[in-house]
Amino acid sequence: MSFRIFILGLSATFGVAWLTVVVVPYITMKNLKPIELNEAVDGAKGIFYPKRTGRIANGARVYAENGCYLCHTQVIRPTYAGNDLYRDDWAGLKADPDRGDTRRETNAYDFFGEKFAQVGVSRLGPDLSNLGRRVESIYAAGKDPANWLFSHLYNPRNEPKRYQSTCPSFRFLFVERTIKGNQSSDALPFSVDQNVEIVPNADAKALVSYLLSLKKDQAIPAVLNFAPPKNKG
Ligand code: HEC
Incomplete structure:
Protein backbone atom coordinates (compact mmCIF):
# COMPACT_ATOMS: atom_id res chain seq x y z
CA MET A 1 0.00 0.00 0.00
CA SER A 2 1.43 3.34 -0.99
CA PHE A 3 1.55 6.21 1.45
CA ARG A 4 -0.94 8.11 -0.72
CA ILE A 5 -3.56 5.35 -0.52
CA PHE A 6 -2.97 5.06 3.20
CA ILE A 7 -3.66 8.78 3.73
CA LEU A 8 -6.71 8.67 1.44
CA GLY A 9 -8.08 5.62 3.29
CA LEU A 10 -7.48 7.28 6.64
CA SER A 11 -9.27 10.48 5.57
CA ALA A 12 -12.18 8.52 4.13
CA THR A 13 -12.56 6.41 7.30
CA PHE A 14 -12.68 9.40 9.63
CA GLY A 15 -14.31 11.70 7.07
CA VAL A 16 -17.37 9.50 6.54
CA ALA A 17 -17.86 9.08 10.30
CA TRP A 18 -17.52 12.83 10.82
CA LEU A 19 -20.00 13.55 8.03
CA THR A 20 -22.68 11.16 9.28
CA VAL A 21 -22.29 11.75 13.02
CA VAL A 22 -21.57 15.48 13.09
CA VAL A 23 -22.26 17.32 9.84
CA VAL A 24 -25.50 15.72 8.65
CA PRO A 25 -27.27 15.88 12.07
CA TYR A 26 -26.06 19.48 12.50
CA ILE A 27 -27.44 20.57 9.15
CA THR A 28 -30.74 18.72 9.55
CA MET A 29 -31.40 19.81 13.15
CA LYS A 30 -29.95 23.32 13.25
CA ASN A 31 -33.05 25.09 12.03
CA LEU A 32 -36.07 23.08 13.07
CA LYS A 33 -39.28 24.68 11.88
CA PRO A 34 -42.06 24.88 14.48
CA ILE A 35 -44.75 22.27 13.88
CA GLU A 36 -48.38 23.23 14.09
CA LEU A 37 -50.61 20.86 16.03
CA ASN A 38 -53.48 19.42 14.05
CA GLU A 39 -56.61 19.57 16.17
CA ALA A 40 -58.33 16.62 14.51
CA VAL A 41 -55.39 14.25 15.03
CA ASP A 42 -53.53 15.66 18.06
CA GLY A 43 -56.49 16.95 20.08
CA ALA A 44 -54.79 20.32 20.62
CA LYS A 45 -54.28 23.56 18.71
CA GLY A 46 -51.32 25.92 18.41
CA ILE A 47 -47.63 25.37 17.94
CA PHE A 48 -45.54 22.58 19.48
CA TYR A 49 -42.88 24.48 21.40
CA PRO A 50 -41.54 23.61 24.88
CA LYS A 51 -41.20 26.53 27.32
CA ARG A 52 -37.70 27.45 28.44
CA THR A 53 -37.00 30.86 29.91
CA GLY A 54 -35.61 32.80 32.90
CA ARG A 55 -34.45 30.79 35.88
CA ILE A 56 -34.86 27.52 33.97
CA ALA A 57 -32.21 28.68 31.46
CA ASN A 58 -29.86 29.65 34.32
CA GLY A 59 -30.46 26.25 35.88
CA ALA A 60 -29.36 24.53 32.68
CA ARG A 61 -26.05 26.36 33.05
CA VAL A 62 -25.64 25.14 36.65
CA TYR A 63 -26.49 21.60 35.46
CA TYR A 69 -24.63 15.22 32.21
CA LEU A 70 -21.66 12.95 32.90
CA CYS A 71 -23.89 10.46 34.72
CA HIS A 72 -27.41 11.46 33.69
CA THR A 73 -28.85 11.29 30.18
CA GLN A 74 -31.89 13.12 28.88
CA VAL A 75 -32.86 10.90 25.99
CA ILE A 76 -35.59 8.30 25.81
CA ARG A 77 -34.25 6.15 23.02
CA PRO A 78 -36.46 4.81 20.24
CA THR A 79 -37.56 1.24 20.86
CA TYR A 80 -35.22 -0.17 18.22
CA ALA A 81 -32.27 1.12 20.29
CA GLY A 82 -33.33 0.26 23.83
CA ASN A 83 -36.20 -0.40 26.19
CA ASP A 84 -36.32 3.08 27.75
CA LEU A 85 -39.94 3.56 26.74
CA TYR A 86 -41.04 0.67 28.91
CA ARG A 87 -39.09 1.56 32.04
CA ASP A 88 -41.59 2.75 34.59
CA ASP A 89 -41.84 6.52 34.64
CA TRP A 90 -38.66 7.29 32.72
CA ALA A 91 -40.38 8.20 29.48
CA GLY A 92 -43.36 9.86 31.15
CA LEU A 93 -45.96 8.54 33.57
CA LYS A 94 -47.48 5.14 33.02
CA ALA A 95 -50.69 6.15 34.71
CA ASP A 96 -51.11 9.91 34.87
CA PRO A 97 -54.44 10.60 36.62
CA ASP A 98 -55.47 13.15 33.96
CA ARG A 99 -53.69 12.14 30.80
CA GLY A 100 -53.33 8.37 31.10
CA ASP A 101 -50.16 6.83 29.70
CA THR A 102 -47.88 9.74 28.70
CA ARG A 103 -44.73 7.79 27.89
CA ARG A 104 -43.02 8.65 24.64
CA GLU A 105 -39.66 8.81 22.88
CA THR A 106 -37.56 11.98 22.89
CA ASN A 107 -37.32 13.93 19.63
CA ALA A 108 -35.11 16.78 18.45
CA TYR A 109 -37.88 19.29 19.21
CA ASP A 110 -37.62 18.51 22.93
CA PHE A 111 -34.38 20.53 22.96
CA PHE A 112 -35.88 23.59 21.27
CA GLY A 113 -34.51 26.78 22.79
CA GLU A 114 -31.83 25.04 24.85
CA LYS A 115 -28.36 26.41 24.33
CA PHE A 116 -26.93 22.92 24.64
CA ALA A 117 -28.89 19.71 24.33
CA GLN A 118 -27.90 17.93 27.54
CA VAL A 119 -28.23 14.48 26.08
CA GLY A 120 -25.64 13.14 28.48
CA SER A 129 -35.91 13.55 30.76
CA ASN A 130 -39.03 13.36 32.90
CA LEU A 131 -37.59 14.00 36.34
CA GLY A 132 -40.01 16.90 36.93
CA ARG A 133 -42.96 14.55 36.50
CA ARG A 134 -41.49 11.84 38.75
CA VAL A 135 -40.68 14.23 41.57
CA GLU A 136 -44.07 15.95 41.48
CA SER A 137 -46.24 12.86 41.18
CA ILE A 138 -44.22 10.10 42.86
CA TYR A 139 -41.28 11.10 45.06
CA ALA A 140 -42.90 14.14 46.66
CA ALA A 141 -46.59 13.46 45.99
CA GLY A 142 -48.61 15.91 48.06
CA LYS A 143 -45.45 17.64 49.33
CA ASP A 144 -43.23 20.41 48.00
CA PRO A 145 -41.34 18.90 45.02
CA ALA A 146 -38.59 21.56 45.19
CA ASN A 147 -37.83 20.51 48.77
CA GLU A 159 -33.77 9.05 51.97
CA PRO A 160 -33.50 5.65 53.71
CA LYS A 161 -33.99 3.65 50.51
CA ARG A 162 -31.27 5.64 48.73
CA TYR A 163 -28.68 5.06 51.48
CA GLN A 164 -26.28 3.57 48.93
CA SER A 165 -26.74 6.33 46.32
CA THR A 166 -23.58 7.25 44.44
CA ARG A 171 -23.32 20.88 49.49
CA PHE A 172 -21.46 23.86 48.09
CA LEU A 173 -24.78 24.99 46.57
CA PHE A 174 -26.10 25.56 50.11
CA VAL A 175 -25.29 28.00 52.91
CA GLU A 176 -25.19 26.87 56.52
CA ARG A 177 -25.97 29.75 58.84
CA THR A 178 -26.91 30.38 62.44
CA ILE A 179 -30.61 30.99 62.97
CA LYS A 180 -31.30 34.48 64.26
CA GLY A 181 -34.95 35.07 65.09
CA ASN A 182 -37.29 33.14 62.81
CA GLN A 183 -36.09 30.39 60.51
CA SER A 184 -35.94 31.17 56.77
CA SER A 185 -38.91 29.94 54.80
CA ASP A 186 -36.64 28.19 52.27
CA ALA A 187 -34.51 26.33 54.84
CA LEU A 188 -34.22 22.55 54.43
CA PRO A 189 -36.38 20.43 56.73
CA PHE A 190 -33.28 18.91 58.41
CA SER A 191 -30.14 20.45 59.79
CA VAL A 192 -26.74 19.67 61.27
CA ASP A 193 -27.48 21.50 64.48
CA GLN A 194 -30.54 22.92 66.17
CA ASN A 195 -29.33 26.51 65.79
CA VAL A 196 -28.12 26.15 62.25
CA GLU A 197 -30.23 26.23 59.11
CA ILE A 198 -29.31 25.01 55.64
CA VAL A 199 -30.46 27.34 52.88
CA PRO A 200 -30.08 26.80 49.11
CA ASN A 201 -28.15 29.52 47.24
CA ALA A 202 -29.22 31.16 43.96
CA ASP A 203 -27.53 28.46 41.85
CA ALA A 204 -29.32 25.67 43.74
CA LYS A 205 -32.66 27.42 43.22
CA ALA A 206 -32.01 27.85 39.50
CA LEU A 207 -30.93 24.21 39.19
CA VAL A 208 -34.06 22.99 40.94
CA SER A 209 -36.29 25.15 38.69
CA TYR A 210 -34.56 23.54 35.73
CA LEU A 211 -34.89 20.01 37.13
CA LEU A 212 -38.59 20.54 37.81
CA SER A 213 -39.04 21.76 34.24
CA LEU A 214 -37.79 18.44 32.86
CA LYS A 215 -41.02 17.07 31.43
CA LYS A 216 -40.43 15.69 27.99
CA ASP A 217 -43.71 13.82 27.77
CA GLN A 218 -46.19 16.41 26.56
CA ALA A 219 -48.39 15.39 23.64
CA ILE A 220 -46.52 15.57 20.36
CA PRO A 221 -47.93 16.15 16.90
CA ALA A 222 -48.79 12.86 15.20
CA VAL A 223 -46.26 13.67 12.46
CA LEU A 224 -43.44 13.33 15.03
CA ASN A 225 -44.69 10.20 16.73
CA PHE A 226 -42.80 7.20 15.41
CA ALA A 227 -43.26 5.00 18.48
CA PRO A 228 -45.08 1.70 18.09
CA PRO A 229 -48.56 1.65 19.65
CA LYS A 230 -48.38 0.93 23.38
CA ASN A 231 -50.09 -2.00 24.95
CA LYS A 232 -52.76 -0.41 27.11
CA GLY A 233 -53.54 -3.58 29.00
C1 HEC B 1 -20.97 10.32 39.48
C2 HEC B 1 -22.19 10.24 38.74
C3 HEC B 1 -23.28 11.26 39.03
C4 HEC B 1 -23.22 12.63 38.87
C5 HEC B 1 -22.05 13.50 38.41
C6 HEC B 1 -24.54 13.12 39.20
N1 HEC B 1 -25.37 12.07 39.56
FE1 HEC B 1 -27.31 12.19 40.08
N2 HEC B 1 -27.40 10.18 40.36
C7 HEC B 1 -26.35 9.32 40.17
C8 HEC B 1 -26.78 7.96 40.50
C9 HEC B 1 -25.93 6.72 40.43
C10 HEC B 1 -28.14 8.05 40.89
C11 HEC B 1 -29.05 6.90 41.34
C12 HEC B 1 -29.04 6.75 42.85
C13 HEC B 1 -30.03 7.67 43.51
O1 HEC B 1 -31.23 7.52 43.29
O2 HEC B 1 -29.60 8.57 44.24
C14 HEC B 1 -28.49 9.46 40.78
C15 HEC B 1 -29.76 9.97 41.07
C16 HEC B 1 -30.13 11.28 40.89
C17 HEC B 1 -31.47 11.79 41.06
C18 HEC B 1 -32.69 10.98 41.43
C19 HEC B 1 -33.32 10.54 40.14
C20 HEC B 1 -34.45 9.58 40.26
O3 HEC B 1 -35.34 9.64 39.42
O4 HEC B 1 -34.47 8.75 41.19
C21 HEC B 1 -31.42 13.14 40.79
C22 HEC B 1 -32.57 14.13 40.85
C23 HEC B 1 -30.06 13.47 40.46
N3 HEC B 1 -29.29 12.32 40.53
C24 HEC B 1 -29.65 14.74 40.13
C25 HEC B 1 -28.33 15.06 39.81
C26 HEC B 1 -27.90 16.40 39.51
C27 HEC B 1 -28.81 17.62 39.46
C28 HEC B 1 -26.57 16.34 39.26
C29 HEC B 1 -25.63 17.48 38.95
C30 HEC B 1 -25.67 18.63 39.88
C31 HEC B 1 -26.16 14.93 39.39
N4 HEC B 1 -27.27 14.19 39.73
C32 HEC B 1 -24.89 14.45 39.17
C33 HEC B 1 -25.09 9.65 39.72
C34 HEC B 1 -24.63 10.92 39.46
Whole structure:
Protein backbone atom coordinates (compact mmCIF):
# COMPACT_ATOMS: atom_id res chain seq x y z
CA MET A 1 0.00 0.00 0.00
CA SER A 2 1.43 3.34 -0.99
CA PHE A 3 1.55 6.21 1.45
CA ARG A 4 -0.94 8.11 -0.72
CA ILE A 5 -3.56 5.35 -0.52
CA PHE A 6 -2.97 5.06 3.20
CA ILE A 7 -3.66 8.78 3.73
CA LEU A 8 -6.71 8.67 1.44
CA GLY A 9 -8.08 5.62 3.29
CA LEU A 10 -7.48 7.28 6.64
CA SER A 11 -9.27 10.48 5.57
CA ALA A 12 -12.18 8.52 4.13
CA THR A 13 -12.56 6.41 7.30
CA PHE A 14 -12.68 9.40 9.63
CA GLY A 15 -14.31 11.70 7.07
CA VAL A 16 -17.37 9.50 6.54
CA ALA A 17 -17.86 9.08 10.30
CA TRP A 18 -17.52 12.83 10.82
CA LEU A 19 -20.00 13.55 8.03
CA THR A 20 -22.68 11.16 9.28
CA VAL A 21 -22.29 11.75 13.02
CA VAL A 22 -21.57 15.48 13.09
CA VAL A 23 -22.26 17.32 9.84
CA VAL A 24 -25.50 15.72 8.65
CA PRO A 25 -27.27 15.88 12.07
CA TYR A 26 -26.06 19.48 12.50
CA ILE A 27 -27.44 20.57 9.15
CA THR A 28 -30.74 18.72 9.55
CA MET A 29 -31.40 19.81 13.15
CA LYS A 30 -29.95 23.32 13.25
CA ASN A 31 -33.05 25.09 12.03
CA LEU A 32 -36.07 23.08 13.07
CA LYS A 33 -39.28 24.68 11.88
CA PRO A 34 -42.06 24.88 14.48
CA ILE A 35 -44.75 22.27 13.88
CA GLU A 36 -48.38 23.23 14.09
CA LEU A 37 -50.61 20.86 16.03
CA ASN A 38 -53.48 19.42 14.05
CA GLU A 39 -56.61 19.57 16.17
CA ALA A 40 -58.33 16.62 14.51
CA VAL A 41 -55.39 14.25 15.03
CA ASP A 42 -53.53 15.66 18.06
CA GLY A 43 -56.49 16.95 20.08
CA ALA A 44 -54.79 20.32 20.62
CA LYS A 45 -54.28 23.56 18.71
CA GLY A 46 -51.32 25.92 18.41
CA ILE A 47 -47.63 25.37 17.94
CA PHE A 48 -45.54 22.58 19.48
CA TYR A 49 -42.88 24.48 21.40
CA PRO A 50 -41.54 23.61 24.88
CA LYS A 51 -41.20 26.53 27.32
CA ARG A 52 -37.70 27.45 28.44
CA THR A 53 -37.00 30.86 29.91
CA GLY A 54 -35.61 32.80 32.90
CA ARG A 55 -34.45 30.79 35.88
CA ILE A 56 -34.86 27.52 33.97
CA ALA A 57 -32.21 28.68 31.46
CA ASN A 58 -29.86 29.65 34.32
CA GLY A 59 -30.46 26.25 35.88
CA ALA A 60 -29.36 24.53 32.68
CA ARG A 61 -26.05 26.36 33.05
CA VAL A 62 -25.64 25.14 36.65
CA TYR A 63 -26.49 21.60 35.46
CA ALA A 64 -23.72 21.82 32.84
CA GLU A 65 -21.19 23.42 35.20
CA ASN A 66 -21.55 20.63 37.72
CA GLY A 67 -21.25 17.84 35.20
CA CYS A 68 -24.65 16.26 35.89
CA TYR A 69 -24.63 15.22 32.21
CA LEU A 70 -21.66 12.95 32.90
CA CYS A 71 -23.89 10.46 34.72
CA HIS A 72 -27.41 11.46 33.69
CA THR A 73 -28.85 11.29 30.18
CA GLN A 74 -31.89 13.12 28.88
CA VAL A 75 -32.86 10.90 25.99
CA ILE A 76 -35.59 8.30 25.81
CA ARG A 77 -34.25 6.15 23.02
CA PRO A 78 -36.46 4.81 20.24
CA THR A 79 -37.56 1.24 20.86
CA TYR A 80 -35.22 -0.17 18.22
CA ALA A 81 -32.27 1.12 20.29
CA GLY A 82 -33.33 0.26 23.83
CA ASN A 83 -36.20 -0.40 26.19
CA ASP A 84 -36.32 3.08 27.75
CA LEU A 85 -39.94 3.56 26.74
CA TYR A 86 -41.04 0.67 28.91
CA ARG A 87 -39.09 1.56 32.04
CA ASP A 88 -41.59 2.75 34.59
CA ASP A 89 -41.84 6.52 34.64
CA TRP A 90 -38.66 7.29 32.72
CA ALA A 91 -40.38 8.20 29.48
CA GLY A 92 -43.36 9.86 31.15
CA LEU A 93 -45.96 8.54 33.57
CA LYS A 94 -47.48 5.14 33.02
CA ALA A 95 -50.69 6.15 34.71
CA ASP A 96 -51.11 9.91 34.87
CA PRO A 97 -54.44 10.60 36.62
CA ASP A 98 -55.47 13.15 33.96
CA ARG A 99 -53.69 12.14 30.80
CA GLY A 100 -53.33 8.37 31.10
CA ASP A 101 -50.16 6.83 29.70
CA THR A 102 -47.88 9.74 28.70
CA ARG A 103 -44.73 7.79 27.89
CA ARG A 104 -43.02 8.65 24.64
CA GLU A 105 -39.66 8.81 22.88
CA THR A 106 -37.56 11.98 22.89
CA ASN A 107 -37.32 13.93 19.63
CA ALA A 108 -35.11 16.78 18.45
CA TYR A 109 -37.88 19.29 19.21
CA ASP A 110 -37.62 18.51 22.93
CA PHE A 111 -34.38 20.53 22.96
CA PHE A 112 -35.88 23.59 21.27
CA GLY A 113 -34.51 26.78 22.79
CA GLU A 114 -31.83 25.04 24.85
CA LYS A 115 -28.36 26.41 24.33
CA PHE A 116 -26.93 22.92 24.64
CA ALA A 117 -28.89 19.71 24.33
CA GLN A 118 -27.90 17.93 27.54
CA VAL A 119 -28.23 14.48 26.08
CA GLY A 120 -25.64 13.14 28.48
CA VAL A 121 -22.39 11.21 28.29
CA SER A 122 -23.14 8.04 30.24
CA ARG A 123 -26.02 6.59 32.19
CA LEU A 124 -24.70 5.93 35.65
CA GLY A 125 -27.81 7.45 37.22
CA PRO A 126 -31.40 7.37 35.94
CA ASP A 127 -32.43 9.28 32.84
CA LEU A 128 -33.73 12.73 33.81
CA SER A 129 -35.91 13.55 30.76
CA ASN A 130 -39.03 13.36 32.90
CA LEU A 131 -37.59 14.00 36.34
CA GLY A 132 -40.01 16.90 36.93
CA ARG A 133 -42.96 14.55 36.50
CA ARG A 134 -41.49 11.84 38.75
CA VAL A 135 -40.68 14.23 41.57
CA GLU A 136 -44.07 15.95 41.48
CA SER A 137 -46.24 12.86 41.18
CA ILE A 138 -44.22 10.10 42.86
CA TYR A 139 -41.28 11.10 45.06
CA ALA A 140 -42.90 14.14 46.66
CA ALA A 141 -46.59 13.46 45.99
CA GLY A 142 -48.61 15.91 48.06
CA LYS A 143 -45.45 17.64 49.33
CA ASP A 144 -43.23 20.41 48.00
CA PRO A 145 -41.34 18.90 45.02
CA ALA A 146 -38.59 21.56 45.19
CA ASN A 147 -37.83 20.51 48.77
CA TRP A 148 -37.36 16.89 47.72
CA LEU A 149 -34.80 18.00 45.14
CA PHE A 150 -32.98 20.34 47.55
CA SER A 151 -32.66 17.49 50.04
CA HIS A 152 -31.38 15.17 47.29
CA LEU A 153 -28.79 17.71 46.12
CA TYR A 154 -27.61 18.37 49.67
CA ASN A 155 -27.39 14.72 50.59
CA PRO A 156 -28.44 12.08 48.02
CA ARG A 157 -28.23 9.43 50.77
CA ASN A 158 -30.80 11.23 52.89
CA GLU A 159 -33.77 9.05 51.97
CA PRO A 160 -33.50 5.65 53.71
CA LYS A 161 -33.99 3.65 50.51
CA ARG A 162 -31.27 5.64 48.73
CA TYR A 163 -28.68 5.06 51.48
CA GLN A 164 -26.28 3.57 48.93
CA SER A 165 -26.74 6.33 46.32
CA THR A 166 -23.58 7.25 44.44
CA CYS A 167 -24.99 10.58 43.23
CA PRO A 168 -22.51 13.18 44.51
CA SER A 169 -23.57 15.58 47.21
CA PHE A 170 -23.65 19.22 46.08
CA ARG A 171 -23.32 20.88 49.49
CA PHE A 172 -21.46 23.86 48.09
CA LEU A 173 -24.78 24.99 46.57
CA PHE A 174 -26.10 25.56 50.11
CA VAL A 175 -25.29 28.00 52.91
CA GLU A 176 -25.19 26.87 56.52
CA ARG A 177 -25.97 29.75 58.84
CA THR A 178 -26.91 30.38 62.44
CA ILE A 179 -30.61 30.99 62.97
CA LYS A 180 -31.30 34.48 64.26
CA GLY A 181 -34.95 35.07 65.09
CA ASN A 182 -37.29 33.14 62.81
CA GLN A 183 -36.09 30.39 60.51
CA SER A 184 -35.94 31.17 56.77
CA SER A 185 -38.91 29.94 54.80
CA ASP A 186 -36.64 28.19 52.27
CA ALA A 187 -34.51 26.33 54.84
CA LEU A 188 -34.22 22.55 54.43
CA PRO A 189 -36.38 20.43 56.73
CA PHE A 190 -33.28 18.91 58.41
CA SER A 191 -30.14 20.45 59.79
CA VAL A 192 -26.74 19.67 61.27
CA ASP A 193 -27.48 21.50 64.48
CA GLN A 194 -30.54 22.92 66.17
CA ASN A 195 -29.33 26.51 65.79
CA VAL A 196 -28.12 26.15 62.25
CA GLU A 197 -30.23 26.23 59.11
CA ILE A 198 -29.31 25.01 55.64
CA VAL A 199 -30.46 27.34 52.88
CA PRO A 200 -30.08 26.80 49.11
CA ASN A 201 -28.15 29.52 47.24
CA ALA A 202 -29.22 31.16 43.96
CA ASP A 203 -27.53 28.46 41.85
CA ALA A 204 -29.32 25.67 43.74
CA LYS A 205 -32.66 27.42 43.22
CA ALA A 206 -32.01 27.85 39.50
CA LEU A 207 -30.93 24.21 39.19
CA VAL A 208 -34.06 22.99 40.94
CA SER A 209 -36.29 25.15 38.69
CA TYR A 210 -34.56 23.54 35.73
CA LEU A 211 -34.89 20.01 37.13
CA LEU A 212 -38.59 20.54 37.81
CA SER A 213 -39.04 21.76 34.24
CA LEU A 214 -37.79 18.44 32.86
CA LYS A 215 -41.02 17.07 31.43
CA LYS A 216 -40.43 15.69 27.99
CA ASP A 217 -43.71 13.82 27.77
CA GLN A 218 -46.19 16.41 26.56
CA ALA A 219 -48.39 15.39 23.64
CA ILE A 220 -46.52 15.57 20.36
CA PRO A 221 -47.93 16.15 16.90
CA ALA A 222 -48.79 12.86 15.20
CA VAL A 223 -46.26 13.67 12.46
CA LEU A 224 -43.44 13.33 15.03
CA ASN A 225 -44.69 10.20 16.73
CA PHE A 226 -42.80 7.20 15.41
CA ALA A 227 -43.26 5.00 18.48
CA PRO A 228 -45.08 1.70 18.09
CA PRO A 229 -48.56 1.65 19.65
CA LYS A 230 -48.38 0.93 23.38
CA ASN A 231 -50.09 -2.00 24.95
CA LYS A 232 -52.76 -0.41 27.11
CA GLY A 233 -53.54 -3.58 29.00
C1 HEC B 1 -20.97 10.32 39.48
C2 HEC B 1 -22.19 10.24 38.74
C3 HEC B 1 -23.28 11.26 39.03
C4 HEC B 1 -23.22 12.63 38.87
C5 HEC B 1 -22.05 13.50 38.41
C6 HEC B 1 -24.54 13.12 39.20
N1 HEC B 1 -25.37 12.07 39.56
FE1 HEC B 1 -27.31 12.19 40.08
N2 HEC B 1 -27.40 10.18 40.36
C7 HEC B 1 -26.35 9.32 40.17
C8 HEC B 1 -26.78 7.96 40.50
C9 HEC B 1 -25.93 6.72 40.43
C10 HEC B 1 -28.14 8.05 40.89
C11 HEC B 1 -29.05 6.90 41.34
C12 HEC B 1 -29.04 6.75 42.85
C13 HEC B 1 -30.03 7.67 43.51
O1 HEC B 1 -31.23 7.52 43.29
O2 HEC B 1 -29.60 8.57 44.24
C14 HEC B 1 -28.49 9.46 40.78
C15 HEC B 1 -29.76 9.97 41.07
C16 HEC B 1 -30.13 11.28 40.89
C17 HEC B 1 -31.47 11.79 41.06
C18 HEC B 1 -32.69 10.98 41.43
C19 HEC B 1 -33.32 10.54 40.14
C20 HEC B 1 -34.45 9.58 40.26
O3 HEC B 1 -35.34 9.64 39.42
O4 HEC B 1 -34.47 8.75 41.19
C21 HEC B 1 -31.42 13.14 40.79
C22 HEC B 1 -32.57 14.13 40.85
C23 HEC B 1 -30.06 13.47 40.46
N3 HEC B 1 -29.29 12.32 40.53
C24 HEC B 1 -29.65 14.74 40.13
C25 HEC B 1 -28.33 15.06 39.81
C26 HEC B 1 -27.90 16.40 39.51
C27 HEC B 1 -28.81 17.62 39.46
C28 HEC B 1 -26.57 16.34 39.26
C29 HEC B 1 -25.63 17.48 38.95
C30 HEC B 1 -25.67 18.63 39.88
C31 HEC B 1 -26.16 14.93 39.39
N4 HEC B 1 -27.27 14.19 39.73
C32 HEC B 1 -24.89 14.45 39.17
C33 HEC B 1 -25.09 9.65 39.72
C34 HEC B 1 -24.63 10.92 39.46
